[in-house]
Amino acid sequence: MIIAVDGPAASGKGTIAKALGRHYGLPVLDTGLLYRAVGLSVLKNGGDPDHQADALAACGFDDAILADPALRSEAVGSLASRVSVHQSVRDALVQRQRDFATQPGGAILDGRDIGTVIAPDADAKIFVTASVHVRAERRFKDAQAHGGQPDMDSLIADIQARDTRDMSRDHAPLKIADGADLLDTSNLTIDAAVQRAIALVDAQLEGRP
Numbered sequence: 001m002i003i004a005v006d007g008p009a010a011s012g013k014g015t016i017a018k019a020l021g022r023h024y025g026l027p028v029l030d031t032g033l034l035y036r037a038v039g040l041s042v043l044k045n046g047g048d049p050d051h052q053a054d055a056l057a058a059c060g061f062d063d064a065i066l067a068d069p070a071l072r073s074e075a076v077g078s079l080a081s082r083v084s085v086h087q088s089v090r091d092a093l094v095q096r097q098r099d100f101a102t103q104p105g106g107a108i109l110d111g112r113d114i115g116t117v118i119a120p121d122a123d124a125k126i127f128v129t130a131s132v133h134v135r136a137e138r139r140f141k142d143a144q145a146h147g148g149q150p151d152m153d154s155l156i157a158d159i160q161a162r163d164t165r166d167m168s169r170d171h172a173p174l175k176i177a178d179g180a181d182l183l184d185t186s187n188l189t190i191d192a193a194v195q196r197a198i199a200l201v202d203a204q205l206e207g208r209p
């Protein structure tokens with residue numbers, strides 16, 4: 001059983017994917033971390049994220065970077081979005097994601113192109129979204145909780161820039177996959193969003209041929 005969870009930054013897809021993993025007893029892969037690792041590697045190598053060769057060279061990152069605390073910052077999210085426009089970078093990361101998706105027993109993956117490119121035949125697909133303002137507020141609270149001094153206007157601008165780049169790129173743009181159910185979490189608590197996601201997945205699984 002494969003469950004695809006896609007959506008824009010801070011929509012809540014990671015939280016929902018992890019909760020679905022606990023509910024169905026399936027392993028979860030946050031595919032954004034792979035793109036973030038490439039973005040952070042480019043930075044550490046002194047490369048240019050917009051330059052395809054530099055971004056591709058960073059795809060051979062050491063897995064130790066996946067534990068780097070900087071990986072989760074909005075700055076690295078933005079670098080990830082820049083390296084992820086290159087088709088060669090996406091190709092370099094496909095196999096790892098497909099191997100995870102097709103492991104015996106099944107898996108849940110969250111990202112941008114899981115239901116469209118990585119696992120178009122997934123058994124269930126959810127597209128998680130929320131308003132830009134709500135998403136920026138979530139990032140604001142996360143940054144404050146980690147001792148930061150976030151600025152709401154720049155968070156909104158960063159999220160909008162990332163949405164635009166992710167939705168308008170030529171390769172694997174962010175869009176609602178065929179067969180995906182939309183889940184708007186703008187006005188939902190985490191618990192309510194998770195319950196709704198489970199209900200949607202259950203309904204999709206029941207409707208399977």
Ligand code: CDP
Pocket residue numbers: 007008009010011014031032033035036077080081082084110111112113114162166
């Ligand atoms: O957690 P958040 O939604 O902020 O970002 P993320 O999922 O960690 O992804 C960071 C960036 O990587 C995104 O803005 C996308 O540009 C890219 N990405 C992608 O292209 N395809 C994926 N399957 C996952 C992430």
Ligand code: CDP
Pocket residue numbers: 007008009010011012013014015016138139142185188189190191193
């Ligand atoms: O993975 P993605 O970037 O889409 O978002 P996330 O990391 O799951 O959630 C971003 C933040 O929003 C986290 O602090 C979550 O606890 C919070 N959140 C929320 O307040 N309400 C929801 N319905 C889902 C997530």
